[in-house]
Amino acid sequence: MQRIAIAERDDWKSQAETLGFSFHTIDGAPYWDETACYRFTMQQIEDDIEDPSGVIETMCFDVVARAINDEEVLRKLAIPETFWDYIRASWMEQDRNLYGRLDLSYDGNGPAKLLEYNADTPTSLYETGAFQWVWLEQAMEREIIPPNCDQFNSIHETMVEAFRNLGIPGPLHLAACKGVDEDEGTVRYIEECAAQAGLKTNFLYLEDIGIDDAGRLTDMDDMTITTLFKLYPWEWVMRDEFGLALPKSGAKVIEPPWRAILSNKGLLPLLWEMFEGHPNLLPAYFADDPRANDLTGGYVRKPLLSREGSNIEMVRPGEETLSVDGPYGAEGSIIQALHPLPVFEGNHTVIGSWLVASKPCGMGIREDNSPITKDSSRFLPHVILD
Amino acid sequence: MKRSSTLTLALMSATALTLAACDNSEQAAIFENVEQCSSQDGFDTLSCETNLQLAQEEHIRAAPKYSSFADCEADFGAEQCEPAPQQSSSGGSIFMPLMMGYMMGNMLSGRSNVATQPLYRSRDDSKNFRTGDNQKVSGKTGISKVPAQVARAPSTKTSTIRRGGFGSSAKAASGGVRRSFGS
Numbered sequence: 001m002q003r004i005a006i007a008e009r010d011d012w013k014s015q016a017e018t019l020g021f022s023f024h025t026i027d028g029a030p031y032w033d034e035t036a037c038y039r040f041t042m043q044q045i046e047d048d049i050e051d052p053s054g055v056i057e058t059m060c061f062d063v064v065a066r067a068i069n070d071e072e073v074l075r076k077l078a079i080p081e082t083f084w085d086y087i088r089a090s091w092m093e094q095d096r097n098l099y100g101r102l103d104l105s106y107d108g109n110g111p112a113k114l115l116e117y118n119a120d121t122p123t124s125l126y127e128t129g130a131f132q133w134v135w136l137e138q139a140m141e142r143e144i145i146p147p148n149c150d151q152f153n154s155i156h157e158t159m160v161e162a163f164r165n166l167g168i169p170g171p172l173h174l175a176a177c178k179g180v181d182e183d184e185g186t187v188r189y190i191e192e193c194a195a196q197a198g199l200k201t202n203f204l205y206l207e208d209i210g211i212d213d214a215g216r217l218t219d220m221d222d223m224t225i226t227t228l229f230k231l232y233p234w235e236w237v238m239r240d241e242f243g244l245a246l247p248k249s250g251a252k253v254i255e256p257p258w259r260a261i262l263s264n265k266g267l268l269p270l271l272w273e274m275f276e277g278h279p280n281l282l283p284a285y286f287a288d289d290p291r292a293n294d295l296t297g298g299y300v301r302k303p304l305l306s307r308e309g310s311n312i313e314m315v316r317p318g319e320e321t322l323s324v325d326g327p328y329g330a331e332g333s334i335i336q337a338l339h340p341l342p343v344f345e346g347n348h349t350v351i352g353s354w355l356v357a358s359k360p361c362g363m364g365i366r367e368d369n370s371p372i373t374k375d376s377s378r379f380l381p382h383v384i385l386d
Numbered sequence: 387m388k389r390s391s392t393l394t395l396a397l398m399s400a401t402a403l404t405l406a407a408c409d410n411s412e413q414a415a416i417f418e419n420v421e422q423c424s425s426q427d428g429f430d431t432l433s434c435e436t437n438l439q440l441a442q443e444e445h446i447r448a449a450p451k452y453s454s455f456a457d458c459e460a461d462f463g464a465e466q467c468e469p470a471p472q473q474s475s476s477g478g479s480i481f482m483p484l485m486m487g488y489m490m491g492n493m494l495s496g497r498s499n500v501a502t503q504p505l506y507r508s509r510d511d512s513k514n515f516r517t518g519d520n521q522k523v524s525g526k527t528g529i530s531k532v533p534a535q536v537a538r539a540p541s542t543k544t545s546t547i548r549r550g551g552f553g554s555s556a557k558a559a560s561g562g563v564r565r566s567f568g569s
Contacts, residue, residue, distance in 0.1 A: 020398030045388065133393050137405060140531075147411060147531040150388050157390040188398045195397055384388060 001108030002039045003344035007144050009034065009135070020189070021131050023182045026376055032127060033378040034135060037145070038349070038365050040108075041386050045152045045363070048112050052280045053102055053353040053360035056114055059278070060262050063270045064091060067261045076286060077266040078304055078331035080238050086247040087257045095256035096166055097358065098190075098229070099125065099159070103373075104280075104351040107342030111279035112351065114271070115336075116302070120255050120263035121233050123182055124379060126189035128354060128364035129155030132381045139381075149383040155354055155362035156193065162357040163197035166254075171200040173219055174229040178205045182375075183231045190229060206232055215248050227252045234260035235305045265302045265334045284336040298338030303329035308375035314338065324372055340371055348373065412537040413492040414500045415529050416515060422527055428494040437502045441488035444539075445504035446471060448518030449482035458483060463509040487515055489537070492529050500532075501539035 009015070012034060016024040024032040040049075067073040068088045079087065101122040106112035133153055139145045163172075172194050176187040191201045202219055209225065210218040217225040228251050230237070237243035238260075246253070261267065268284035275281060285292040287301065301313040310326025316338060341348040347367040354362040366377040389407060396402040417423040423434035451470055452458035458467035462483040470480040487505040491498025505515040505523060515523040521536045 018400045019395055019403065020400075042388075129390075130393060130395060133390060133407075134405065136389070137407060153389040155390065156393050185398075192395060192397045196394055 001044060001106070003036050003347070003349075004039055005036045006034070006139070009138055009142065009144070012135070015134070016131065019131065019134070020185060021126065023185055026182075029376065030378055031376070032131065033367070033380050034139075036345075036380055037139075038344075038380060038382040040152070040382060040384050042150075042384050043386075044108060045384055048106060049104070049351065049353050049363060050152065050360045052112055053104075053355060054358075056102055056117075056280055057100075057355055057358050057360075059271055059275050059281075060117060060119070060267065062274060063267060064258055064261050066274070067270065068092075068258065073266075073270065076332075077261060077264045078235075079260060079264075082244070083238050083247070083257065083260075087260060090256045091258040095252060095258070096254075097256060097259055098162060098166070098254050099354065099356045100255075100259075100262070101125075101364075102353045102355070104353055105339050105341050106351050112353075113282050113339045114268070114280055115282075115339075115350070116265060117262050117267055118352075119259045119267075121231050122352075122354075123186045123231070124352060124364050124366070125155065125159075125186050125354070127379050128352070128362055129153065129159065130189060132364065132379075135381045136383065145383060146385060149385045151381075151383060153362040155356060158356040158359060158361040159190070159193035160196045163194045163199055165357065168199055168227045168252075170226050171202050171223075172227050172229060173202045173204060173225045175204055175206040175209060176231045178207050187229070187231050194229075206230065209242065211242055211245060211249070215245050217242065217246075217249050217251050225249075225251050227254065229254040233305070233307070234263065265304050265306070268302075268336055269334050282337045282339050284334055287333045287335055289335075292335040295335060295337050299335045300338055301333050301335055303333045304331045309372050309377075310374075312372050314372060316340075322370070322372060324374065341373070347378075350377070411531045412498070412500050412534050413495050413529060414489050414523075414532045414537055415492050416487055416489050416505065416524060416527050418487045418527060423490075426528060430493075433493060437490040438488055440502045441490070441504045442485065444502070444518075445482075445485045448504060448539075449485070449506070450518065450520070452481045453478060455479075455481045457481075461508060462506065463512070466507075466509070487527070489515075489517075489523065489532075494529075499534070500537040503539060 016032065068091050074084055099122065100117060100119040102117050103115040104112040105115055136149060136151045140147050140149055174187050174191045176183040191203050194201050204219050208220055212218050219225055230253060234257060237246065269286050271281055272284045283295060298316045303311045306326060306328035309324050311328040312324050314322040341350050348371050350366050350373045352364040352366065353360060363382060365380045365382050366373050367380055368374060368377040391407045392404060394404045420434045420438055423429050424431040453474055455467060458481040467481050467483050470482040472480045474480055483506050485504040486507045489500060489505055490502045491500040504518060508516055513525045517523060517536055523532050523536050524530050
């Protein structure tokens with residue numbers, strides 16, 4: 001694993017605009033960054049990222065299977081009791097999951113360590129699956145990189161295939177919140193994949209979803225919504241007025257309700273409890289667990305429900321404590337052993353390993369100037385070249 | 387290959403885009419004449435001439451054929467066509483574009499899967515060389531990477547002299563009664 005400085009394609013910005021990637025620059029700062037790329041060997045990708053991602057997914061399913069029937073666990077995860085039956089039913093009925101991103105700390109050597117699982121509302125799917133792919137083809141064609149490069153990235157094909165296999169009857173409605181460019185871009189891309197799988201799709205804003213007198217969700221044309229893809233976290237759904245109506249609405253939701261167990265940071269101590277010592281896991285405990293005091297080599301405090309690096313506190317032995325402000329943390333938090341991100345040329349680098357329909361199929365890399373990555377962290381492309 | 391083989395963006399792109407992964411590419415050498423070829427490092431004049439001759443022979447077979455000179459010029463531009471030595475079945479003239487260059491294997495890379503063949507330039511895309519079966523190759527001369535399907539010898543019209551050379555072993559093995567030869 002190396003970070004290699006390379007030339008930018010001189011027309012990448014205009015291409016980004018044409019290809020629906022409007023959020024390539026955030027508040028004037030680069031988000032898409034092709035002034036460098038990361039190089040991996042095929043063995044690093046297959047042995048250290050791809051295979052472990054599949055193993056982690058399997059362990060996660062074991063956690064869900066245990067949690068849905070364990071009220072103490074559901075309570076620890078701060079999942080409202082009114083939704084327990086709904087979540088349980090979605091697991092028992094095997095409601096299918098679509099996609100998720102494991103965030104891994106990996107420096108090219110040794111096992112990748114799971115930092116968290118974005119199992120509910122992951123973003124950066126488009127830039128990983130599509131724009132990064134286009135970059136690779138063009139960078140080879142323009143001799144910016146050698147012509148025999150590959151990339152761990154069959155996300156697009158796997159998404160289309162997944163939509164073919166999901167068995168969605170009737171139209172698929174897809175919703176993002178108004179005014180959030182990045183989320184809308186992500187949902188538009190997911191709609192693109194669904195349409196290529198032959199599904200009839202209908203994008204609308206979450207705020208525009210209605211409800212009829214029978215408690216069914218409706219779209220802008222007053223048609224009932226039977227399957228809804230929502231880029232909106234389950235913990236927020238569960239607090240919204242229509243969220244409370246959702247279990248009786250008859251609509252299937254993607255990601256399904258049981259994913260709320262995995263997108264919760266409480267997953268990390270649950271994994272450690274069930275699979276203590278697994279090479280891809282870090283020691284982790286609920287904050288009120290006395291064993292949390294054993295993490296003397298530094299730790300990271302994460303709220304059960306936080307997003308994009310908010311409300312993270314990093315306690316490092318012999319160094320100042322880092323923290324990121326934010327609105328989260330009221331539900332409680334977990335403590336995870338410190339495993340700092342590797343630093344390449346002064347950049348802190350995190351690997352996002354993507355699963356589509358539980359199949360590991362791609363990777364995106366984010367960089368930050370700080371040891372805690374955030375929504376503003378830059379996205380850099382990668383290549384596989386032995 | 388660890389990546390998608392194609393990518394389509396139809397809804398979210400301003401103009402629908404479909405791209406194929408450039409896999410299985412070959413190192414090919416492209417020249418307009420023997421001088422260009424022999425000045426390339428590692429290429430000797432004799433090989434350059436031999437390959438040009440092979441390409442010229444292939445040109446007769448593989449060039450797109452037209453029954454009208456005007457139709458040929460419409461596709462390849464004014465004064466870019468010539469009469470072909472062939473005649474149509476009714477005895478009429480046949481026309482074909484001028485050969486604008488040729489492709490051969492990279493002599494530095496040893497084993498090569500590149501078929502020596504003529505190259506053309508169409509009127510609507512005159513920057514790029516194209517194969518006899520109208521596949522875009524590259525705009526550059528010298529050594530460059532081309533898609534594998536372009537490097538192969540083009541499929542061209544020919545004449546069949548005999549058929550029926552396949553199938554006799556199967557008939558012998560089965561006595562002609564099996565419905566499938568799959569396993």
